[in-house]
Amino acid sequence: MKKQELRAIYKQKRKDLSVSQIEEFQDNIYQQIYNLDYSGVKVAHLFLSLTKFKEIDTQPIINFLRKRNIKIVVSKSNLKNNTLSHYYLEEKTVLELNKFGVPEPVNAVKVDEQKLDLIFVPMLISDELNYRVGYGKGFYDRFLLKCKEDAKFIGLNFFKPIYQIEDSNDFDVPLHQVIYPK
Ligand SMILES: Nc1nc2c(c(=O)[nH]1)N(C=O)[C@@H](CNc1ccc(C(=O)N[C@@H](CCC(=O)O)C(=O)O)cc1)CN2
Numbered sequence: 005m006k007k008q009e010l011r012a013i014y015k016q017k018r019k020d021l022s023v024s025q026i027e028e029f030q031d032n033i034y035q036q037i038y039n040l041d042y043s044g045v046k047v048a049h050l051f052l053s054l055t056k057f058k059e060i061d062t063q064p065i066i067n068f069l070r071k072r073n074i075k076i077v078v079s080k081s082n083l084k085n086n087t088l089s090h091y092y093l094e095e096k097t098v099l100e101l102n103k104f105g106v107p108e109p110v111n112a113v114k115v116d117e118q119k120l121d122l123i124f125v126p127m128l129i130s131d132e133l134n135y136r137v138g139y140g141k142g143f144y145d146r147f148l149l150k151c152k153e154d155a156k157f158i159g160l161n162f163f164k165p166i167y168q169i170e171d172s173n174d175f176d177v178p179l180h181q182v183i184y185p186k
């Protein structure tokens with residue numbers, strides 16, 4: 005199947021999840037994240053959840069990483085050119101919802117992509133080669149390109165990867181790992 009069709013299907017599949025299914029899936033994903041190897045990870049990038057699309061709640065992950073003294077970085081979207089800029093998320097950082105409904109930092113210290121050791125990536129679905137489909141604006145493809153060579157990209161999803169996204173292209177950056185409920 006192609007990206008456009010997959011986007012519609014997996015958006016709907018997420019909408020159809022019940023609160024208790026989401027809780028069960030999230031707990032399973034959190035356990036897998038708590039068991040990852042964090043040696044060498046000083047700075048981790050996370051997305052702040054878009055609740056209208058029932059994305060995984062990343063707050064427990066943020067709390068876990070903070071306890072391990074890993075710095076947290078989150079992004080602001082530039083809606084004119086579909087790019088992201090990145091900022092440290094501290095306890096005191098004020099957040100504001102952007103036009104999409106994504107929480108963004110208001111007054112925070114900017115961080116260069118090259119500082120990021122680990123990046124958790126949102127998605128609608130991925131395939132067995134770890135290519136992903138997002139909301140279709142290319143924000144993450146543009147972002148991941150700028151990260152250092154040994155940075156690790158980990159996708160988070162409620163759904164098991166499909167066999168193949170037919171129309172993956174040269175802009176698509178494959179992930180190193182995808183975590184889904186197992
Ligand atoms: N939590 C989170 N933050 C993120 C992303 C994400 O997937 N999740 N993004 C990942 O790249 C970027 C934001 N991308 C987005 C792209 C489209 C829509 C959205 O609401 N689209 C509408 C159509 C709106 C329009 O076309 O103007 C829709 O799909 O109904 C939201 C976020 C950056 N931040």
Ligand SMILES: Nc1ncnc2c1ncn2[C@@H]1O[C@H](COP(=O)(O)OP(=O)(O)OP(=O)(O)O)[C@@H](O)[C@H]1O
Nearest residue numbers: 007136137138139140141142143144145146175176
């Ligand atoms: N590095 C890039 N430079 C220029 N255009 C790009 C780049 N990466 C992606 N694009 C373009 O952005 C558009 C959206 O890409 P794609 O369909 O892969 O989005 P997506 O990965 O589903 O979305 P997102 O990353 O926002 O979650 C496509 O037209 C693609 O060609």
